[in-house]
Every structure is written in structure tokens, then in C-alpha cells.
């Protein structure tokens with residue numbers, strides 16, 4: 181699947197809207213080549229893609245306007261590794277609840293995601309979350325008008341949840357080459373989730 185022959189994989193960050201700069205900065209510390217992706221030609225040159233947080237309705241609209249929507253969807257279908265955070269998780273979901281009628285997602289993750297599930301902007305919060313496969317204790321998960329995963333299908337692996345008992349909500353998942361979190365590790369300076377994704381990219385077939 182690697183299109184770049186270099187030892188360092190090229191990881192693109194969809195840079196149309198949202199906090200792509202923070203992802204580029206985090207990836208730059210992970211021994212990879214990190215590049216913004218805004219044009220169709222750039223989609224062909226990456227070994228993996230990060231879809232940042234922001235606003236999924238706007239991102240969906242801009243991706244179509246910039247003509248990267250279909251090329252990205254096509255590469256994802258062909259197995260391109262991708263990591264979506266917050267709005268990026270919505271963009272990777274097969275089914276979006278509480279979305280706008282004209283909003284489109286690339287899809288790929290066999291799950292239902294609920295937009296703005298944790299409440300409005302004022303309800304943004306932080307919480308420690310244990311992530312399966314990430315060592316060294318819980319990550320500090322920053323939730324900003326975050327979605328949660330309402331239901332998983334198929335072989336989606338739940339990596340992390342917030343809350344207990346009946347209030348537990350799924351906030352981190354993986355399915356094959358796709359990783360998604362409801363929260364924003366790019367805002368904390370903790371690189372463990374980016375490194376987890378880079379390991380996925382390095383071992384992707």
C-alpha cells in the first residue's frame with residue numbers, strides 16, 4: 181500500500197478546515213513526513229491520512245468543492261490507513277446520526293456515530309481514557325462538541341470508552357487500517373495516539 185519508497189511514510193493531513201496544524205506538528209515529531217492535503221494530486225502521494233477535528237459539515241462541503249472527496253473515498257476503499265479525530269471520526273463513519281441532510285462522510289468504519297452527542301460547546305470537557313494498545317496509563321481526552329459512537333458493527337474494535345456502566349460511551353475505535361477517536365490528542369502534546377497510528381501505517385499491508 182505504501183506509495184512512497186522512503187523509510188519514512190508520508191502522512192497527509194486533510195487541511196481544508198479545523199485543527200490540521202496541530203496534527204502536522206504532532207506528526208512531525210513521530211519520524212514521518214507530514215504534509216497538508218488540499219488538492220486531488222496530493223491524495224495520490226500519501227501513505228496514510230489524518231482527518232482533523234473541526235466541523236464535519238463544513239469539511240464535507242469543502243472536500244467536495246476542492247475535489248478531494250472522491251479521490252479520498254476511493255483511496256480509503258482501497259485500504260489507505262486513516263485516523264480521524266472528532267469531526268474526522270464523523271467523516272470516517274458509515275452512518276452519521278444528527279448530521280445535516282447534505283453532509284457526506286467518506287465512510288469505511290462500520291459504525292453509527294452521533295454528532296454533538298456530548299452536548300454543546302459549553303459542555304466541552306477533559307477526561308482520562310484508557311486506550312487498548314496504548315501503554316503508559318490513560319490519555320487525557322479533550323472533548324469539544326464531540327461525537328460518540330452509538331453502535332459498532334462488524335469487526336470494529338472498541339479501544340476506549342468514557343464513563344461507567346450504562347453511561348459508558350465509546351470514544352476510540354479501530355477497524356483494520358482505520359482509527360478514530362472522539363477526542364483530540366493533537367491538543368495535549370501527548371504523542372502516544374499519533375505513534376500508535378504511525379505503527380499502524382508502518383505495518384499496513
Ligand SMILES: NC(=O)CC[C@H](N)C(=O)O
Nearest residue numbers: 233234235236266267325
Ligand atoms: N471538535 C470537533 O471536531 C467537533 C465536531 C463537530 N461538532 C462536528 O459535527 O463536526
